[in-house]
Amino acid sequence: MAKQRLNVVVTRRLPEVVETRLKELFDVDLRDPDTPMTRDELAAAMRRADVLVPSIGDRIDANLLAGAGEKLKLIANYGAGVDHIDVASARQRGVLVSNTPGVLTEDTADMTLALILAVVRRLPEGMALMQAGQWQGWSPTALMGGRIAGRRLGILGMGRIGQAVARRARAFGMQIHYHNRKRLRPEVETPLEATFWESLDQMVARMDIVSVNCPHTPSTFHLMNARRLKLMKPSAVIVNTSRGEVIDENALTRMLRAGEIAGAGLDVFERGAQVNPRLRELPNVVLLPHMGSATLEGRVEMGEKVIINIKTFADGHRPPDLVLPGML
Incomplete structure (x- = not known):
């Protein structure tokens, strides 16, 4: 019997090639339009997801984690920084957290x-x-x-x-x-x-x-x-x-x-x-409006890391970019 596909909820729009690959591999809820989820929307997503794919704008604290469903087993963060996620509380609840280091x-x-x-x-x-x-022309002392x-x-x-x-x-x-x-x-x-x-x-x-x-x-x-x-x-x-x-x-x-x-x-x-x-x-x-990672190549590579982390987890192995509280 075919293994049931994971339900993956993505909180923001990602590059099209990343979204397409996610849909090929998992049952995916994509975000449309590209606006941040409200706290209530985030809470609802965490109750129905096996895997949540958040980004830096999503504050995932202990209270949100406490209300998460029993299904949620992995938070595959789209980004390297995880200061917006209470990693210790997630681990206590048996929820793994991964990120996307190195690509940016x-x-x-x-x-x-x-x-x-x-x-x-x-x-x-x-x-x-x-x-x-x-501009009035070149000047020896201008700017x-x-x-x-x-x-x-x-x-x-x-x-x-x-x-x-x-x-x-x-x-x-x-x-x-x-x-x-x-x-x-x-x-x-x-x-x-x-x-x-x-x-x-x-x-x-x-x-x-x-x-x-x-x-x-x-x-x-x-x-x-x-x-x-x-x-x-x-x-x-x-x-x-x-x-x-x-x-x-x-x-x-x-x-x-x-x-x-x-x-x-x-x-x-x-x-x-x-x-x-x-x-x-x-x-x-x-x-600048947080443009440091804003290259097509970088954002696609971030998505590829997210997919590898989820796929490895789905196959029963430890995600390669697992974040542990002691690393922070």
């Missing part, structure tokens, strides 16, 4: 360098001038930014993405510094010509550019708080392509407005889509 490394590192260039070279100001039809070659880049979080940022920054002639929970092995650190700082305070006080590339965990919440932001040089720039919660956004906004930090490039925000309106008004800030 290069795309996110590209975006980090793009933000550094955009802020330091004042690209959005130049674009706005052109789009408004206000002068800075040269990034020779600048000290401090990378906060030296995992896959941090190392990819370091490789790119070296090609631009930047000096690489980093703070991490653990120092990299010499065979990794030496080719990057990277300097390890055990003290984050000491590192940020000496950097020209700080790049946030660490995940959001209880220990990294507001890691760049008001006190630490004040250690930065007034000429320094901060960029974040990781998680908005790592930076105290209100403190950053105040300091940018006061000229105590020269600029910021942000792809993520502390309260998701609710961006501080004062932040949007500042000319020395580049804001």
